[in-house]
Amino acid sequence: MAIPPPLHYPPFNITRSSHVVLTVRDLAASIAFYTRVIGLVVTEQDDDTAWLRGIEEIAHHSLVLRATTEAPACERVGLRVQTEEELDKAAAHFAACGLPSRFVEVPYQGRTLHAADPMGTPLELCARMPAVDRRLLQTDHHPGGAALRFDHKQIHMVDVPAACAFYTSLGFRTSDYIVGRPHEALVGAFMHRKDIPWDLVFLAGPGPRLHHFAYVTPSMIDMFRACDAAGLHKYGSSVERGPGRHGLGHVQYVYFRDPDGHRVELVLEAPHHMTDLEQEPVRWDAARRANTMDWGYPPPRCWFDDATIFTGVTPAAYTPPADRVALEDYLAVRAAPREGG
Numbered sequence: 001m002a003i004p005p006p007l008h009y010p011p012f013n014i015t016r017s018s019h020v021v022l023t024v025r026d027l028a029a030s031i032a033f034y035t036r037v038i039g040l041v042v043t044e045q046d047d048d049t050a051w052l053r054g055i056e057e058i059a060h061h062s063l064v065l066r067a068t069t070e071a072p073a074c075e076r077v078g079l080r081v082q083t084e085e086e087l088d089k090a091a092a093h094f095a096a097c098g099l100p101s102r103f104v105e106v107p108y109q110g111r112t113l114h115a116a117d118p119m120g121t122p123l124e125l126c127a128r129m130p131a132v133d134r135r136l137l138q139t140d141h142h143p144g145g146a147a148l149r150f151d152h153k154q155i156h157m158v159d160v161p162a163a164c165a166f167y168t169s170l171g172f173r174t175s176d177y178i179v180g181r182p183h184e185a186l187v188g189a190f191m192h193r194k195d196i197p198w199d200l201v202f203l204a205g206p207g208p209r210l211h212h213f214a215y216v217t218p219s220m221i222d223m224f225r226a227c228d229a230a231g232l233h234k235y236g237s238s239v240e241r242g243p244g245r246h247g248l249g250h251v252q253y254v255y256f257r258d259p260d261g262h263r264v265e266l267v268l269e270a271p272h273h274m275t276d277l278e279q280e281p282v283r284w285d286a287a288r289r290a291n292t293m294d295w296g297y298p299p300p301r302c303w304f305d306d307a308t309i310f311t312g313v314t315p316a317a318y319t320p321p322a323d324r325v326a327l328e329d330y331l332a333v334r335a336a337p338r339e340g341g
Ligand SMILES: [Fe+2]
Pocket: 152, 154, 212, 214, 265
């Protein structure tokens, strides 16, 4: 399995993964969850939309919640570009690739380009948002996980090699990748534009669907405070997986499901940077438990199977590998009577 070589001079300059736009059935309930448990700040709110950000962020929003009476979905995944001029280059590049794109008016954002990748993932590119105040020093207003800033998104894709190739052609570098058995298929790719190992993560699954998005939390104490806040505010069952430590990427994590089932992760700071070009992509074997460290429990089946649909996008089917080990399978083996016991 060969990872495509990085493209150091891409057709336009994406700087980072920046935001998501979700639809929710009960806006007040979702705001309560994201402020009390995750620790986000509401920048702006009207009757049917809320714009939220982490306490470190000066950009107007990194999470947009829009009320819906339909099935909850993800409308767009956001990418920042360096300047608004880059958006013209982006539009020209998408047109040259035969991909749809159009400029749109979006509240609290500068020029904004809507586009879709070849797999159908709806994208939203912009360079500017209104600047607001950092809340870092207002420590008496840091509930739950005190989320600092938007970190990354993970997307289920049927064709991970195609996703990896397309985003490489936009200048993303691969920090880590996962191969499955028996044919060395690429089933996971961690890709980045900013100087840590992930902005976009692609994992094999029915897709495209948004598996999760993640915010950085300051410490393990804040991570546990988020879990405690979930319990305190009757969201205890929303803690889906963790706290734990990923083997791949080494970072500590916990996953929650919001009131609509959208998955949000809190992670600590990335353990290393990805600035120097000598760093080659690191290969991981999907069959190795060490991908999630050699302690603790594997993810529950819902973590593997559930994800948020994109508005208007029908995910392609995917058959999970037969050797996948979920928490339920792991516990069934442990519960089985032991020979001679
Ligand atoms: Fe993640």
